[in-house]
């Protein structure tokens with residue numbers, strides 16, 4: 401928080417304004433004042449305020465309308481509204497629109513100061529939370545990669561270890577687990593980051609074409625080769641070549657590839673001269689290459705050349721600790737700057753879904769939810785239905801607790817989540833659930849009202 405506390409005072413009544421300014425001044429609080437909402441918004445655009453103290457009823461734009469715009473310009477500044485007795489209803493409405501507090505006129509000085517002190521406290525708390533969150537985020541992300549699970553943390557530290565060398569890397573993992581982001585992170589955190597990163601999909605191209613794409617060709621090497629063309633290997637010199645879906649590479653090409661990796665040089669198609677290259681190869685596949693080798697479809701020696709640094713990304717369902725982080729990341733990524741929250745229940749649903757399509761499926765679900773959601777909050781309604789029961793998988797409980805801690809949940813919210821979990825476990829049997837929870841059935845019915853809706857969804 402800024403060292404000096406600065407309050408924006410807004411009132412069309414000049415005498416009131418002056419009184420407030422001098423009151424705050426005595427308390428060592430800096431002020432700016434505005435006689436209309438329009439002026440106030442103009443000031444708010446120029447500088448940040450610790451808090452805003454504003455009259456509700458003003459000619460032109462009133463305090464209510466101003467509140468909405470202010471929340472957009474300075475979402476962090478708590479707004480305390482002043483209202484005459486007759487406008488208490490609108491003050492209550494204002495609270496729903498996100499005002500921090502209201503005081504009724506006429507008021508004693510102590511009342512204004514107390515409300516402002518609470519606003520300052522709130523502001524400080526939020527900033528503290530944000531600071532903590534940033535500190536946490538630093539350890540839970542690396543380059544573009546996000547992850548709190550031990551599997552992801554191991555991947556971060558492996559990537560850190562290989563920033564300076566040129567060892568080839570083989571990334572394995574189911575579809576959508578993030579192989580391409582890992583490949584990019586390897587490149588962009590390495591000493592080669594100023595060199596090129598060139599991705600190439602081995603599935604998409606027929607063997608002949610892929611060969612000339614990779615190694616280049618000289619003029620006249622084949623019909624249509626009107627000019628000498630550099631291959632991607634040469635383009636990637638000093639950088640990283642990302643061979644995606646390496647498991648699909650044609651056998652003939654695998655042999656040529658092996659030779660390049662052994663000799664560190666390439667020979668363009670139709671050429672006689674070799675070119676030395678300095679390229680790190682990062683390959684990725686969602687196939688089991690050992691299996692492919694056993695079936696005679698992949699060269700064992702090529703596998704060993706590539707698999708110098710093996711990185712395996714486990715499926716998302718095996719690292720539930722990453723789900724809430726990824727979900728929040730995808731919300732930020734796709735909300736176009738709107739501020740969208742996700743309810744605790746919705747987050748719990750995300751933890752329980754099976755995510756066969758891994759992070760990509762989660763990303764798609766979030767994109768869809770962002771379109772469907774109303775009132776700036778993603779709720780269970782906006783998410784895919786959950787057919788599976790409470791998953792019996794390691795890390796699930798800890799991630800639930802992690803989620804509660806991360807979100808600074810209240811005991812009540814956490815309690816609701818836990819009740820939902822137990823109801824799931826008992827397949828909706830409330831008698832049994834109440835017994836496990838150690839509460840009586842009526843209490844469960846009462847508390848479970850909103851919760852059971854979810855577990856039955």
Ligand SMILES: Nc1ncnc2c1ncn2[C@@H]1O[C@H](COP(=O)(O)OP(=O)(O)OP(=O)(O)O)[C@@H](O)[C@H]1O
Pocket residue numbers: 544545546547573574575576577578579580581582686729759760763
């Ligand atoms: N750990 C992560 N941190 C941030 N974003 C991630 C992470 N994992 C996956 N993603 C995002 O999820 C989406 C899918 O990831 P990516 O394309 O890297 O998967 P993939 O393993 O290459 O999939 P496929 O096998 O289908 O090619 C991308 O938008 C990616 O940015």
Ligand SMILES: [Mg+2]
Pocket residue numbers: 579580644
């Ligand atoms: Mg991919």
